[in-house]
Amino acid sequence: MRKNIVAGNWKMNTTMQEGVALADQIKNLLIKSPNCEVVLCVPFTHLTSIAQTVNGSIIAIGAENCSDKESGAYTGEISAAMVRSTGAKYVIIGHSERRTYYGETAEILKEKVLLALKNDLIPVFCIGEVKEERQADKQNDIVKAQLEKSVFNLSVDDFSKIVFAYEPVWAIGTGLTATPEQAQQMHACIRQLIAEKYGNTIAQNTSILYGGSCNAQNAATLFANHDVDGGLIGSASLKATDFKAIIDAI
Numbered sequence: 001m002r003k004n005i006v007a008g009n010w011k012m013n014t015t016m017q018e019g020v021a022l023a024d025q026i027k028n029l030l031i032k033s034p035n036c037e038v039v040l041c042v043p044f045t046h047l048t049s050i051a052q053t054v055n056g057s058i059i060a061i062g063a064e065n066c067s068d069k070e071s072g073a074y075t076g077e078i079s080a081a082m083v084r085s086t087g088a089k090y091v092i093i094g095h096s097e098r099r100t101y102y103g104e105t106a107e108i109l110k111e112k113v114l115l116a117l118k119n120d121l122i123p124v125f126c127i128g129e130v131k132e133e134r135q136a137d138k139q140n141d142i143v144k145a146q147l148e149k150s151v152f153n154l155s156v157d158d159f160s161k162i163v164f165a166y167e168p169v170w171a172i173g174t175g176l177t178a179t180p181e182q183a184q185q186m187h188a189c190i191r192q193l194i195a196e197k198y199g200n201t202i203a204q205n206t207s208i209l210y211g212g213s214c215n216a217q218n219a220a221t222l223f224a225n226h227d228v229d230g231g232l233i234g235s236a237s238l239k240a241t242d243f244k245a246i247i248d249a250i
């Protein structure tokens with residue numbers, strides 16, 4: 001059966017020392033084994049130190065991005081192999097902030113997913129529509145195209161390793177959240193698209209997380225939906241007690 005996952009996305013927040021302290025706080029709050037996989041996706045500079053901080057705990061770590069190139073003369077880039085060598089298990093790929101601010105196209109994301117998988121990283125692949133697309137009732141077509149262009153090329157074996165995050169762009173960092181009904185409808189749609197392409201067993205085993213202003217107050221009603229398998233959490237993952245409350249909501 002599919003896994004429930006609560007993953008934090010720290011974005012470009014915290015110095016390395018602050019990040020280690022936050023990871024330590026979260027670790028200390030998780031005395032009892034939670035009902036889900038807990039992942040901290042942190043800045044590249046923090047990965048090695050936080051891997052040491054959470055070593056021996058149930059927390060897994062992930063990066064927020066990786067390069068679309070394997071290695072070589074790409075100054076400033078961080079490869080999937082480098083990410084993996086820190087002890088990271090996950091990598092976020094296709095976050096709307098990367099698509100919007102750094103021009104990451106579907107083709108670039110396709111390369112990133114392939115390289116992540118080749119290096120034994122689990123991609124947390126983000127998809128979702130912008131406000132105008134939702135207003136025009138185009139959200140299902142948008143996520144379908146995002147899947148087709150970046151991940152529906154994968155073999156069954158590779159595809160079965162991916163985790164998805166449905167993140168309506170209008171809900172990210174805005175305080176607006178998809179209603180539980182909107183989230184369930186879209187997650188069911190994504191699962192149906194996966195079933196049509198890869199079959200029902202793969203679809204039922206794929207974890208689909210919700211992201212977009214998910215917090216300690218609304219997490220339980222979002223996670224209560226049958227097709228919502230946890231969350232990708234931005235700002236609320238930067239406060240240990242809030243993040244713990246979201247984990248408890250699963």
Ligand code: PEP
Pocket residue numbers: 009167171172173174175211212213214232233234235236
């Ligand atoms: C995100 O950036 O993935 C996210 C969901 O952010 P927030 O929770 O702050 O909306």
